[in-house]
Amino acid sequence: xxxxxxxxxxxxxxxxxxxxxxxxxxxxxxxxxxxxxxxxxxxxxxxxxxxxxxxxxxxxxxxxxxxxxxxxxxxxxxxxxxxxxxxxxxxxxxxxxxxxxxxxxxxxxxxxxxxxxxxxxxxxxxxxxxxxxxxxxxxxxxxxxxxxxxxxxxxxxxxxxxxxxxxxxxxxxxxxxxxxxxxxxxxxxxxxxxxxxxxxxxxxxxxxxxxxxxxxxxxxxxxxxxxxxxxxxxxxxxxxxxxxxxxxxxxxxxxxxxxxxxxxxxxxxxxxxxxxxxxxxxxxxxxxxxxxxxxxxxxxxxxxxxxxxxxxxxxxxxxxxxxxxxxxxxxxxxxxxxxxxxxxxxxxxxxxxxxxxxxxxxxxxxxxxxxxxxxxxxxxxxxxxxxxxxxxxxxxxxxxxxxxxxxxxxxxxxxxxxxxxxxxxxxxxxxxxxxxxxxxxxxxxxxxxxxxxxxxxxxxxxxxxxxxxxxxxx
Amino acid sequence: xxxxxxxxxxxxxxxxxxxxxxxxxxxxxxxxxxxxxxxxxxxxxxxxxxxxxxxxxxxxxxxxxxxxxxxxxxxxxxxxxxxxxxxxxxxxxx
Numbered sequence: 001x002x003x004x005x006x007x008x009x010x011x012x013x014x015x016x017x018x019x020x021x022x023x024x025x026x027x028x029x030x031x032x033x034x035x036x037x038x039x040x041x042x043x044x045x046x047x048x049x050x051x052x053x054x055x056x057x058x059x060x061x062x063x064x065x066x067x068x069x070x071x072x073x074x075x076x077x078x079x080x081x082x083x084x085x086x087x088x089x090x091x092x093x094x095x096x097x098x099x100x101x102x103x104x105x106x107x108x109x110x111x112x113x114x115x116x117x118x119x120x121x122x123x124x125x126x127x128x129x130x131x132x133x134x135x136x137x138x139x140x141x142x143x144x145x146x147x148x149x150x151x152x153x154x155x156x157x158x159x160x161x162x163x164x165x166x167x168x169x170x171x172x173x174x175x176x177x178x179x180x181x182x183x184x185x186x187x188x189x190x191x192x193x194x195x196x197x198x199x200x201x202x203x204x205x206x207x208x209x210x211x212x213x214x215x216x217x218x219x220x221x222x223x224x225x226x227x228x229x230x231x232x233x234x235x236x237x238x239x240x241x242x243x244x245x246x247x248x249x250x251x252x253x254x255x256x257x258x259x260x261x262x263x264x265x266x267x268x269x270x271x272x273x274x275x276x277x278x279x280x281x282x283x284x285x286x287x288x289x290x291x292x293x294x295x296x297x298x299x300x301x302x303x304x305x306x307x308x309x310x311x312x313x314x315x316x317x318x319x320x321x322x323x324x325x326x327x328x329x330x331x332x333x334x335x336x337x338x339x340x341x342x343x344x345x346x347x348x349x350x351x352x353x354x355x356x357x358x359x360x361x362x363x364x365x366x367x368x369x370x371x372x373x374x375x376x377x378x379x380x381x382x383x384x385x386x387x388x389x390x391x392x393x394x395x396x397x398x399x400x401x402x403x404x405x406x407x408x409x410x411x412x413x414x415x416x417x418x419x420x421x422x423x424x425x426x427x428x429x430x431x432x433x434x435x436x437x438x439x440x441x442x443x444x445x446x447x448x449x450x451x452x453x454x455x456x457x458x459x460x461x462x463x464x465x466x467x468x469x470x471x472x473x474x
Numbered sequence: 475x476x477x478x479x480x481x482x483x484x485x486x487x488x489x490x491x492x493x494x495x496x497x498x499x500x501x502x503x504x505x506x507x508x509x510x511x512x513x514x515x516x517x518x519x520x521x522x523x524x525x526x527x528x529x530x531x532x533x534x535x536x537x538x539x540x541x542x543x544x545x546x547x548x549x550x551x552x553x554x555x556x557x558x559x560x561x562x563x564x565x566x567x568x
Contacts, residue, residue, distance in 0.1 A: 010522075017516050018493060024509050025500045027565040034562055036511050038555040041519065048522045054529035063528055063541045067548020074549070075556035083561075090554050093546040094517045100543035101523035107539065108532030116531075130480050228510055228517075235520040242523050248483055249490040250519035256494030257513040261506060355503055362506030366561050367488035378504050400547050459480055 009047035010246035014042030017250050021257070027375050044246050083329045084359040088153040091227045095145025099201065100125030100233035102138035105241050116192040129189050136185035139197060140204045142234040147208030149227050155219055156359060160213075173279055177207040208364035211277065218401075218440030221360050222265045222276045229258025230282060233261045247473055263363050268355035268381075270407075270417040286406040296436055299449035303456050305463060308393075308430050309470030315392035317348045319384060321421050322364050323357050325398020325433070332371040335397065338468050339373060345471075350377050352384030352394075352421050354402035384420045394426035396447075397460050400439030403447055415441045429453040432463045508561045514556025521547035 023033015048054065078086045108115045119128040149411025154160040184200035185195075204220045215223055233253025266273050320339070326332055339349045351368060353453060358364045365378050379387075388394065396403055399421075406413040407420045422449050423429050431448055433455065438444060447453055456463050501509050524547045527540030 013519075014490075017519075018497060020516070021494075021497045021501070021509075021513065024505050024512060025497075025502070027505060027562070027567070028507060030505060030562045030565065031559065034508070034555060034558045037516055038511060038559075041515070041521075041551055041555070044519060044522050045525065048525045049529075050527075053526050055531045056529055059537060059541050060525060060529050060544060063524070063544030066545045067550075068552050069554030070545075071549040071554070072556055075560060078557060080561070083507060083511070083557075086553075086557060087507075087514060090511070090514045090518075090550050093550040094514060094520060097524055097543045097547035097550065098520045099516070100539045100546070101520055101527055104530075104532065104539035104543065105523075105534040108527075108530065109538040109557035110532060163533050186547070187549045224511065228514060231514065232517045235517045236487060238520050240487075242526060243479060244522060244526075245483070245486050246522055247519050248487050252487050252490035252495075253494040254513045254517040256491045257509065258499045260495065260498050261510065262508075264503075300563065353503070360507055360510065362503055365504040366507045366564070369561070369564040369566070372566070375504055375565045376567050380503050445490045469511050 003052075004016045006047045006051045007245070009043055010244065013040040013044035013047070013246050014249040016043070017253060021253065049152065050299040052446065058381035063354070066132055077314050080367055081330075082157075083363060083366060084220065085153050085156045086229065087360060088149045088224055091224065091231045092146045092149030092153070094231035095142040095176065095227070098231070099139045099142025099146065101238045102135045102142065102191050102241050103197070105200070106135045106139075107194055107374055116194055119192040121411040128192075131241065132189040132192055134237050136200065137196065138186055138234050139201050139239055140181055140185060140239035141230050142238060143201045143204035144208040144211070145227055145230040145234055148212040148223070148230075149208075151209055152220060152223050152227060155212075155215075155217060160396075168233065173210050173276075174207065177203055177210060181207055187213075192329040194336060204233060216440065217278065217359075219269075219276050221356055221363075222262055222269075222273070223359070224360050225258050225261035225265055226273075227258070229255050229262060234257075265356055265361060268419060270415075270419065290444065292436065292438070295444040295446050296449050300436070301454050303430065303454035305466030306470045308454070308456055308467050309473075310427055311393055311430070312342060312347070312467065312471060313345070315342075315347055317350075317387075317391050318342055318393045318395065319350050319352050319391045319423070321352050321354075321394060321396045321399050321403060321423055322368070323354075323397065323398075323399025323402065324359060324363075326460055327358065327363075327367050327398070329398060331397060332367050332373075334461050334464035334468065336368070336373050338464055338471075339377070341468055341471055350379050350384065350387075352379050352381065352423075354381050354399070354421050357399060357402060381419060383423055388422050388425035391426040392421040392428065394429045396429065396430070396431045396433075397422055397464070400433075400445055401441045401443075404441075404443065404445045405446070405447055405450075406443065424450055424452070427452060430456055432456045432458065432460055434459065475532050504565075505562075508558050511554055511561065514523055514557040515551055515558060518554060536565035
């Protein structure tokens with residue numbers, strides 16, 4: 001098929017990707033948007049399959065078949081709570097695929113001559129260098145994305161201890177590895193060599209490990225978003241290698257998407273990206289400030305599910321604030337039952353969701369949607385906060401640092417300046433928690449000791465079921 | 475790669491980044507997880523490059539690297555779009 005038609009097909013695919021992402025601006029159009037994206041991908045794949053560049057098909061079937069089976073199995077089997085792990089794995093796969101594409105191009109023998117020799121033997125074409133730069137970029141970013149994502153996966157799956165393994169020389173090691181990778185990239189641009197390329201890949205792979213290993217579990221949403229961005233940039237770089245606009249457009253769309261999410265996450269934690277990547281909260285920094293005993297002593301009021309049930313009976317507005325602990329306790333279905341029961345009694349129920357609740361952006365929303373909580377009941381932090389003074393009961397389940405008023409009131413707190421969900425402004429706050437143990441930031445939470453707070457100690461799911469039971473009894 | 479081509483490709487890259495920022499800043503937080511898995515599937519577009527390499531006459535090593543890349547990229551694309559669909563289907567209005 002003619003080259004022009006194939007290029008037009010790539011353009012159509014890119015347009016479909018943009019419309020697909022645009023569809024994601026509303027839950028109503030999102031399913032259609034995703035299907036448009038998938039259609040775009042199908043068009044791009046068919047276009048390349050019928051192009052003249054493909055000379056033999058047998059081996060393609062192996063890769064395509066294996067990928068279809070593995071991909072669909074993962075997509076169907078995965079639990080929604082494990083979505084962050086799956087996205088981490090897919091980021092890694094995208095990254096390694098781009099790196100391998102660059103490698104295949106660099107190692108290629110075209111018309112009997114190795115491609116590197118073509119690049120090296122053409123000093124007149126100074127822009128042979130740009131091909132080498134693209135190969136180096138795709139290889140470097142792709143390899144970092146791959147190993148970084150594998151570490152992120154292992155941490156989320158708790159194969160590696162989630163807490164930071166603070167190596168004092170972490171920054172030095174990262175800097176040295178990055179410098180070495182860039183130096184090798186420069187060498188292979190000046191003097192094309194596949195050996196240097198593979199050495200650079202090895203260094204980049206090590207860099208991916210050393211970058212993500214020291215980062216704590218609480219910072220994983222940022223890391224996944226950033227790796228998401230990298231996987232897009234690697235694809236764009238591979239697009240420069242192959243001079244393929246479909247790859248460049250799609251790669252840069254994903255690159256900017258990941259970057260935006262990264263910035264949103266950082267803002268929600270009031271931290272710079274550098275601070276997340278190179279240590280900070282939970283990264284071994286000594287936590288100053290009052291001890292848990294000073295904050296809590298004599299001020300904690302414990303309550304029972306019956307008492308909470310009675311409070312909810314007379315409440316006209318209830319806001320539920322979920323954190324990752326809700327997912328760990330698998331309490332989302334019980335929470336949905338509580339919402340339904342309260343709504344039947346005429347109580348207004350909403351959910352207030354902090355941007356970094358869960359293990360990835362929007363994770364809580366997906367878990368609640370899976371439990372049949374309608375999305376119009378899920379409110380963003382900025383929308384929910386002004387409503388707390390009119391809220392009778394705020395129920396915090398499995399969240400801690402994101403409702404800590406110290407972030408607002410104590411300027412030298414490790415979490416100072418972090419935007420929080422202002423449950424403390426509700427008339428009554430019920431915190432469902434196993435114990436008074438601190439969250440990821442490692443600081444005590446004065447909310448638990450506040451006059452309007454009641455602690456309901458226990459397992460999240462059982463506590464909610466008990467409340468539902470208490471409400472049903474009368 | 476002639477200079478004109480390079481400049482054209484860079485133009486496409488820069489403009490696409492702007493389009494990306496415009497579109498993606500409008501996506502509500504409630505859909506950020508499907509956005510990540512869906513955009514992740516789109517970054518699997520590298521499958522096009524992988525297929526080119528795997529089906530080429532570039533020599534055995536390149537073809538093998540290409541086939542491995544096709545496997546990874548296909549998993550990424552198929553799994554990404556499917557799991558995004560699965561998630562989005564769960565969102566409903568009251």
